[in-house]
Amino acid sequence: MSSLEKPKANGSATQSPRQRRGSSMSRMAAAAMDKIDAFQGPQENIFLFAPNIIGYIRVLLAFASLSYMPIHPRTCSLLYSISCLLDALDGVAARRYNQSTQFGAVLDMVTDRCTTTCLLVYLASAFPRWSMVFQGLISLDFASHWIHMYASLVGGNASHKKVDEKRSWLLHLYYTNRNVLFAVCALNELFFIALYLLSFSSPLLSPALLVNNTSNPLSAQPGSPAVPKSLFPNPWSAAAMELARANKIDSTVPWIIAGVSAPVCLFKQVLNVIQLINASKSLAEVDIKARREARMTERKKAR
Numbered sequence: 001m002s003s004l005e006k007p008k009a010n011g012s013a014t015q016s017p018r019q020r021r022g023s024s025m026s027r028m029a030a031a032a033m034d035k036i037d038a039f040q041g042p043q044e045n046i047f048l049f050a051p052n053i054i055g056y057i058r059v060l061l062a063f064a065s066l067s068y069m070p071i072h073p074r075t076c077s078l079l080y081s082i083s084c085l086l087d088a089l090d091g092v093a094a095r096r097y098n099q100s101t102q103f104g105a106v107l108d109m110v111t112d113r114c115t116t117t118c119l120l121v122y123l124a125s126a127f128p129r130w131s132m133v134f135q136g137l138i139s140l141d142f143a144s145h146w147i148h149m150y151a152s153l154v155g156g157n158a159s160h161k162k163v164d165e166k167r168s169w170l171l172h173l174y175y176t177n178r179n180v181l182f183a184v185c186a187l188n189e190l191f192f193i194a195l196y197l198l199s200f201s202s203p204l205l206s207p208a209l210l211v212n213n214t215s216n217p218l219s220a221q222p223g224s225p226a227v228p229k230s231l232f233p234n235p236w237s238a239a240a241m242e243l244a245r246a247n248k249i250d251s252t253v254p255w256i257i258a259g260v261s262a263p264v265c266l267f268k269q270v271l272n273v274i275q276l277i278n279a280s281k282s283l284a285e286v287d288i289k290a291r292r293e294a295r296m297t298e299r300k301k302a303r
Contacts, residue, residue, distance in 0.1 A: 119196060
């Protein structure tokens with residue numbers, strides 16, 4: 001074989017000893033960093049992140065407010081309001097400490113849905129004539145958020161708050177503008193809290209609270225403070241609970257809060273309807289695309 005036909009030497013053969021030692025040390029350093037990352041990864045406890053701890057506190061406050069809900073309107077409203085306000089604080093903590101997680105986002109949404117549902121269930125029992133309205137609000141809230149979340153996951157979005165402006169500029173504004181999101185959610189909850197307080201004070205919404213029969217202390221009319229306790233042996237019966245709520249607080253402030261927050265609550269329900277429709281359309285588009293690809297695959301196989 002002539003010198004022209006000799007094979008070229010590989011790269012490692014042409015490297016100097018110093019270059020070979022350098023590349024070997026680089027590989028060793030990279031392997032060491034991989035081991036460090038693998039070691040540190042499992043040590044990061046997502047459940048103990050600051051925003052998630054705030055989420056747990058929200059859940060505890062919500063449970064506490066439920067225990068006071070039947071006959072302690074002031075304490076219940078205070079605990080429930082603090083739990084709702086912490087909803088804004090956990091987002092601040094997540095951004096401040098770079099601890100935004102999928103678990104935290106789901107915990108936040110589930111807590112919101114469950115606390116609002118519990119309050120609406122109570123309102124349905126406090127105002128039986130409006131129970132179907134409250135049941136409808138619960139169904140709309142759960143359906144719109146669940147379908148929206150599922151559509152976001154199917155569509156490959158990292159967060160349910162990423163809404164294309166072309167689909168709905170209103171939803172895009174709601175989810176991307178923190179001030180709008182906070183104001184709408186806060187006033188929506190304030191409206192339900194106001195209705196809750198009115199169940200303890202307003203005879204306009206609960207006519208049985210009108211009666212305050214002082215001329216006949218033995219009157220069995222609901223709302224009269226002189227009703228013998230023996231008439232309601234079960235303290236958790238509907239009649240006994242309405243009697244316990246009778247005229248416990250003044251209705252002025254709750255009516256003002258309800259009047260101010262009612263338009264925003266209505267706007268929130270419109271957003272839920274828009275969200276439900278858009279999410280349903282997104283899922284339908286995914287189905288259409290999947291069926292089209294399946295038909296094309298079948299045609300290729302047939303050929």
